Amino acid sequence: MTTLAHDPSGGPFAIEAQALNIYYGSFRAVKDINLRFSTHKITALIGPSGCGKSTVLRAFNRMNDLIPISRTEGTVLFHGKNIYDADVDPVQVRRRVGMVFQKPNPFPKTIYENVAWGARINGFKGNKADMDALVEESLRDAAVWDDVKDKLFQSGLSLSGGQQQRLCIARAIATRPELILMDEPASALDPISTLRIEELIQDLKKNYTILIVTHNMQQAARASDYTAFFNMDTDRAGYLVEYGQTDQVFTSPKSEMTEQYITGRFG
Amino acid sequence: MSDRPLPTETPPEPAAEQGDRFAALYPSEEGIRAQVARRQRVATGWRVAFLAATSLAVVILSTLLLSIINQSFGLVAEQTDIPEAQLVADHYKSQVLGATNVLLATEDDADIAAGIAADANGIGLLGYAVYADNGAALQALSVDGVAPTAETVATGTYPLTRPLLLYSSAAILSDKPQVAAFLLYTLQHAEEVMSELGAFPADATALAEQAAALATTLGLDPAAPIDPAAYEGDIVISGSSTLNPVTREIARRFRGEGFQGAIKISSVGTVAGFEAFCAESADLVDASRPITTVETAACAANNLTPLSVQVGLDPVVVAVNSANTFAADVNGEQLAALFTTATNWSEVVAGWPADAIHRFLPTTDSGTMDVFVNTVFGGRTLADLPYDALVQIFKANVTAGRCRAIEAEQRFYADSFVCDTEEAFTARCQSDAAPTGCVLEPRDKGSLVALIQADVVNPVVQQAWFLAESLFRREEIMAEARQAYPTADVHFRRWLTLDFLTRPQSSQPELAGVRTAILGSLWVVAIGILVGFPVGVGAAIYLEEYADKRRRFNRFIQTNINNLAGVPSIIYGLLGLTVFVRVLEPITSGAVFGVGDATTANGRTILSAGLTLALLILPVIIISAQEAIKAVPSSLREASLGLGATKWQTIWNHVVPNAIGGIMTGVILAMSRIIGETAPLVVVGASTFITTDPTGPFSKFTTLPTQIFQWTSRPQQTFLLIAGAAIIVLLVLLFILNAFAIYLRNRYARRIG
Known part of the structure; x- marks a missing residue:
């Protein structure tokens, strides 16, 4: 597991974790992760609760830095540079690695401002018309334009849960990241909304590399190109069990544990 | 990896008798009803207790408010040395008698009638009886369109x-x-x-x-x-x-x-x-x-x-010669001009002839003159009189020694003395040496009026009655007062008047006001908030967003702040006295900046007080701001940071705007607290008696609560009454400031929502 065994695709990689260990205080939450993700593909991270898949995901845009007791060891290569090097500003990383969270969290501002704010702080140079266009296109790309086009200047919080989550996706893609991290983006939503988010993710694949954490086996099977299965070891640290093309992982898993998990025998 | 046991067995069925065993431990069906009823009775008891507590609070608060209101209004028996109205009337009488072309001033109406009858440009004032006797030679002017007839006199529509x-x-x-x-x-x-x-x-x-x-x-x-x-x-x-x-x-x-x-x-x-x-x-x-x-x-x-x-x-009757063809009706203003300022008829009404007005008047002693002056110049106060006249009134009604003393304190005119000799003026105010005892600015009219009020009019409330008695025992009180104070004027008085708000402090409660105190309070609160708000919110942001709570030092600071919120305010006063008044005296007295003067050189200034109050409210603001910042969901911070925002952008654009409601609530609480603070200000040096308005942060000062405290500790009853009025002012000021802060808060909250 310390080698780069999980390398299902080859081809250009968007981001790569090497010997990644993450600690919360003295507790090791994730151990020895080696993973790399192909560009313009969707990779699902699955596994039972507490196996550290969210922690791994948040390692890719240094979100774990926000937890004061957390500590990250190992390397995450992004464009050949370890993002955990001392000279790397996490803001630089997050600028290029967008994120969508489990619970929809639009800003308590207008829908327009929700999308425009990220562009504005990141030095978007366009004029008012460009900004309007960017907002519209982002909302269209996030498949929420038709729902909100008549109320752009109402609060983002006035939308339904599914709409809010798509607004958050629009907000993320408005800054044109290279990578989008999604932490169970549909877990708080009803089945219809979930389906729409999944379709949306498929569309987004054309332009973005997407990493998605999910608890939902069907979702992983339906929506992803690759699947990484994590499990919790006896020391309660999460580790990578299996990583491969989604079809292969779901139809002929190499590990017995993977099979048991995806068939619902534990987890 | 296969060392984990896989769940293969189905869980055992729950034992049926166990459920029964526990069910048996509950009361029976009847018992349940009784038990629920018992619990409901307890609940009702508590509800009654809470209601009683609330009612008690409401009753206490209303009683408090009513008693304050009760004190602030009521009948008074007020004694004056010379009523203000009389000073004013005397002034206008001398104006009337000192006008140009007063051909006659006599006590005999018949002479006045004869004088006017013989002079085509004559005008005069006389009683109706004599006028009626000389009907052919005179004509009466109507005033405001009303002629003196039996009917207009009986109904009171004829003003004179x-x-x-x-x-x-x-x-x-x-x-x-x-x-x-x-x-x-x-x-x-x-x-x-x-x-x-x-x-x-x-x-x-x-x-x-x-x-x-x-x-x-x-x-x-x-x-x-x-x-x-x-x-x-x-x-x-x-x-x-x-x-x-x-x-x-x-x-x-x-x-x-x-x-x-x-x-x-x-x-x-x-x-x-x-x-x-x-x-x-x-x-x-x-x-x-x-x-x-x-x-x-x-x-x-x-x-x-x-x-x-x-x-x-x-x-x-305002009578003119029957040959006068132009004057028939005059209004109050024209009457005033006719008998005081105007020399020619044409100055009163354009179009009237440019001939001199010949005046035939009763003397100062006549009731006719009194009525004329009271009607035409009625309602005017000392403040309406010219400065020179006020100086003369003052000089005429105080002893020469008092006049000189007042003038030595501050002159009436920049270039001369009124009560003292020219030599004294030269000696004191024009020597090459720095003038001592001679403030170079002459007095202004407001201070002169106040001086006359205090020294000449000298109103003294002999006795005052509260609102309730004044309303229900009015007749008895009137009779009582006439008996006990025959020379006093008994009237209903509101202690809370516009004058009360606009007058400075005075040693006479009848003349004292709260202007100085209100301004002092506003200055001190403004400095307290302006310093306390940014420092407090800044500290809260640092402690919540930046400081690592695992570090012992930061936890130590947090504990201290929490404890400081409970420290008695007088301790802050001592701190302010030591630090701001003593150690930082060169700064707080304004000496470093070249402002301030000898009276503030000890550092007992508005600035010291404001800074002390800023310290006092700092813990309150920090803690409430911290709570407000804590309440901002971390998902918002993550969303912002996830977009590539810096920490500062996140704080400024999301954390602070979402916390501003809570932060402002803390500020409102802080403001309410410091506006009523007395103890630390007394320690820092709020003057208990001061009559000059604060002019800036380096002024001496007093505040409303200090003023109230000082008044309530006086033995005279009247000071207690104006203290009640000042309490109402303080409450209203507090409501106004709070309303403003709440308005600001809501406006912000709406903008974010």
Whole structure:
């Protein structure tokens, strides 16, 4: 597991974790992760609760830095540079690695401002018309334009849960990241909304590399190109069990544990 | 990896008897009902207890508010050395008499009538009776479109109408039955006589009632007419020339019916009439206006309590020569000009001839003049008078020593002394050495008015009654006050007036105000908030967003802040005294900046106080801001950071705007707290007595609560009353500031929402 065994695709990689260990205080939450993700593909991270898949995901845009007791060891290569090097500003990383969270969290501002704010702080140079266009296109790309086009200047919080989550996706893609991290983006939503988010993710694949954490086996099977299965070891640290093309992982898993998990025998 | 046991067995069925065992431990079906009812009774008991607590709080608060209101309004018996109205009236009288071309100033209306009749440019003031006698040669101007006729006089629409009164005293009436008989005879015959003379008698019913009341007091039969033949002795009558013809005619009839004694009637004017009466050289006064408090006081010195009856009404006629074709109707302003400022007719109304106005006037002592001045210049106060006149009033009414002392404190004029010699002025204020005891700025009008109020008018509230008694026992209080303070003016007084808000502190409660204190409070609170708010919110942001709570040092700071919030405020006062007043004195006194003066050199300034209060509210602001920042969901921070925002952008754009409601709530609480603070300010050096407004952060100061505290510790009752009024001011100020802060908060909250 310390080698780069999980390398299902080859081809250009968007981001790569090497010997990644993450600690919360003295507790090791994730151990020895080696993973790399192909560009313009969707990779699902699955596994039972507490196996550290969210922690791994948040390692890719240094979100774990926000937890004061957390500590990250190992390397995450992004464009050949370890993002955990001392000279790397996490803001630089997050600028290029967008994120969508489990619970929809639009800003308590207008829908327009929700999308425009990220562009504005990141030095978007366009004029008012460009900004309007960017907002519209982002909302269209996030498949929420038709729902909100008549109320752009109402609060983002006035939308339904599914709409809010798509607004958050629009907000993320408005800054044109290279990578989008999604932490169970549909877990708080009803089945219809979930389906729409999944379709949306498929569309987004054309332009973005997407990493998605999910608890939902069907979702992983339906929506992803690759699947990484994590499990919790006896020391309660999460580790990578299996990583491969989604079809292969779901139809002929190499590990017995993977099979048991995806068939619902534990987890 | 296969060391984990896989769940293969189905869980065991729950044992049925176990459920029964626990069910048996609950009460039976009936028992359940009783048990629930019991719990409900307990709940009801608590509800009643909470309701009682709330009601108690409401009752206490309302009682508090009512008692404050009760104190702030009510009847007062106010004694003045010279009423302000009289000073003002005297000024205007001298203006009228000092106008150009006063060809005649006499007490005799007949002379005035003759003067006007002989002068085509003549104008004058006289009683109606004499005017009526000279009807052909004179014409009366109507005032504000109303001519003096029987009807307009009776209804009071003619503005220059005055009552005609006869004054005596109970003692004289009982000592000299002939005087009592004459007075009663007058009342019985006033209507008939006055109608014959063309004067205006009082309402017949009113005359009859007064006669009956007087007869009853004297022990006579109200129904029986007076028989003059039954009386003897002398009667001395003095006073108004207006009433003089009526009195003479009544006296003629009185004698005609057989009165044996002598009746001496002199027409000297109302003022002189009262003087004679109070000096016990007259039995009856013909008065064309009510007696003043000053005259009452003079009478009281001789143990005379005046008693009056009204016999008629008299319009003061503004008469011009019958040859005058242009003047017919004038308004108040034109009347003022006609008798004071104007020299030519054309100055009063454009289009009137440019001839000189020739004035024929009654003297200062006449009731006619009083009525004219009170009507035309009524409602004016000292503040309406010119500065020079005020200086003269002051000089004329205080001792020379007092005048010099006041002038030494601050001059009336920049270039000369009024109360002292030229040499003294030169010696004190124009020597090459720095002027000591000579403030270079002359006084302003406001301070001069205040000076006259305090030194000349000198109002003293002898006794005050609370609102409740004033409302329910009004008549009793009036009688009581007349008995106890015969010379005082008893009237309803609001202690909380506009004047109270705009006047500075004074050693006389009747003249004291809260302007200085309000300004001081606003300054101090403003500095406290302006310093406390940014520092407090900054600290809260640091502690919540930046500081690593695992570090012992940061936890230590947090604990200290929490503890500081509970420290008694006087401790902060001591801290402020040590740090701001003493150590940082060069800064807080303004010496470093070259401002401030000798009086603030000890650092006891608004700045010191404001900074002390800023320290006081710092823990409150920090803690409430921390709570507000904590309440901002971390998902918002993650969303912002996830977009590539910096920490500062996240804080400024998301954390602070979402926390601003809570932060402002803390600020409002802090403001409410410091606006009522007294103890630390007293320690830091709020002046308890100060009459000058603060001019900036380096001024001496006082605040509302300090002022209230000081007033309540005075022994005089009146200070307690104005303290009550000041408490209302403090409450209202607090409400206003809070309302403003809440408005700001809501506006922000809406913008974010």
